[in-house]
Amino acid sequence: MTTPKFKKFNIEAYKPGKSKIKKLKKIVKLSANESALGMSPKAIKIISNKKLNLERYPDGKSDILRKEISKKYKCNSDKIICGAGSDEVIQMICQLFLKPKDEVVVPQYSFLMYRIYTKIVGAKVIFAKEVKLKVSSAEILKKVNKKTKIVFLANPNNPTGTANSADEILDFVNSLPSHVIFCLDEAYAEYLEDPPDLRPLIRDGKKIIAMRTFSKIHGLAGLRIGYAYGDKDMIELLQKARQPFNANSIAQTCAIAALNDNSWVEQCRKRNLTGLKQMSAGLKILNLKKNIF
Numbered sequence: 001m002t003t004p005k006f007k008k009f010n011i012e013a014y015k016p017g018k019s020k021i022k023k024l025k026k027i028v029k030l031s032a033n034e035s036a037l038g039m040s041p042k043a044i045k046i047i048s049n050k051k052l053n054l055e056r057y058p059d060g061k062s063d064i065l066r067k068e069i070s071k072k073y074k075c076n077s078d079k080i081i082c083g084a085g086s087d088e089v090i091q092m093i094c095q096l097f098l099k100p101k102d103e104v105v106v107p108q109y110s111f112l113m114y115r116i117y118t119k120i121v122g123a124k125v126i127f128a129k130e131v132k133l134k135v136s137s138a139e140i141l142k143k144v145n146k147k148t149k150i151v152f153l154a155n156p157n158n159p160t161g162t163a164n165s166a167d168e169i170l171d172f173v174n175s176l177p178s179h180v181i182f183c184l185d186e187a188y189a190e191y192l193e194d195p196p197d198l199r200p201l202i203r204d205g206k207k208i209i210a211m212r213t214f215s216k217i218h219g220l221a222g223l224r225i226g227y228a229y230g231d232k233d234m235i236e237l238l239q240k241a242r243q244p245f246n247a248n249s250i251a252q253t254c255a256i257a258a259l260n261d262n263s264w265v266e267q268c269r270k271r272n273l274t275g276l277k278q279m280s281a282g283l284k285i286l287n288l289k290k291n292i293f
Helices: 041-047 063-073 086-097 112-120 137-143 166-175 199-203 232-241 249-259 262-285
Strands: 080-083 103-107 124-128 148-154 181-185 208-213 226-230
Touching: 041 249, 063 080, 063 226, 063 249, 080 086, 080 232, 086 112, 086 148, 086 181, 086 208, 086 226, 086 232, 103 112, 103 137, 112 124, 124 137, 137 148, 137 166, 166 199, 199 208, 199 226, 226 232
Parallel strands: 103 124, 103 148, 148 181, 181 208
Antiparallel strands: 080 226, 208 226
């Protein structure tokens, strides 16, 4: 009898933040960056509807949601793909575009799933140093070579919270060799006053995929819904590789409602800025800033 051999991975499993603490009912949870204000009232109204048509499969390509995203951000819906969170899009990108011995460059401190999905397909993770916890395009470019297939960069970055300016991101993309795919993780882009606009570069044929999620400012983390916008040929390949019906019906419908609730997004942004100032002041009082930076 032959014993099956399993693939060996030298990876660190993703550990989600704690959701419960014994004997404590009121908890302020910061580890997962979930919205403290919750979801849009318009999305809550949909969840409360008892006549949801859940016996049918969802819109397989998320056509209506993609069209709404296209309308809001003035981009081509054929260049958009939706997923079970932007996390699924990251997984698909690694599965589809990476081969064993390819290299993926990520910042020194970055979202753990970039390296997990890279290692699963047998590719190699290369770390680029950060300068004062800020992503350094110069350090990333030092690590890029002929073996480099993908560069993952989050802006603002997770977990450091630092951000690069729009000009810095655009200059960096234009400096990358043509064989490298640039994946910009914009999970927190709505918190920026001036997020980089990659649409012109994508129209010019650059190998770019920009990912966003409804888990953060939109407060739909439990529904697992996100999307990506990028080079048309690459998006078409991802559409072929994704699971059928990967984004569920409720998630798609709530995402449309949340996407169009501009007043709620603005309220969340302002409250976040107020909290940021409050926490920064508290850290200074504790004399922690100089110890961290």
